[in-house]
Amino acid sequence: MVQKKGDWKKEFEEAEKLHNKAIKGDKEAAKKAYTILKQIKQVSLNDSKVEALYGSSSALVARDQMDLIEKTNLAKRGLKSLDKAVATEPKNIDFRILRGNVAFRLPEMYFKRTKTAIEDFEFLIKEYESKKTNLNSEQYYEFLLNLGTSYNTLGKSNEAEKVWNKLVKMNPSFKPIIENVKRNGGE
Structure with missing residues (x-):
């Protein structure tokens, strides 16, 4: 669990591993990566790599979401974060x-x-x-x-x-x- 600013590197490594599993179709890994990255995003002070992985994870959770409104919101949130990351480091x-x-x-x-x-x-x-x-x-x-x-x-x-x-x-x-x-x- 991310405790404070700057104390998120280990959790980020775990989220990266889960994200890679999620890309291959693991729905549970997608949810876990998204949850971890959502917490890290709050304390990471606009780290571009966190922003990009959070955006992708949000889209992966959207992929597996049944509720259409939530699916759309997650996808839009993911795109917004990915756009922000690319704008920062094109x-x-x-x-x-x-x-x-x-x-x-x-x-x-x-x-x-x-x-x-x-x-x-x-x-x-x-x-x-x-x-x-x-x-x-x-x-x-x-x-x-x-x-x-x-x-x-x-x-x-x-x-x-x-x-x-x-x-x-x-x-x-x-x-x-x-x-x-x-x-x-x-x-």
């Missing part, structure tokens, strides 16, 4: 990955955040291509796939095709995945 790759993936997975019809996903995926792709980062090729392929899907969601089929053609040229195993995305409309 070149932080981890923050961009978190925000890009959250924005990508939210329904465009309700949240209108596909443009944010595009911005983040384009940033991440440029970072990978500049070879200045520790991003790996699997992440790069996923960013390309998601960027194309995001363009497709917004009805920008020419941009989507360009990105997907680039991806298939580098890794032909993505062709059936892309065909499936095209059949299902992108969202």
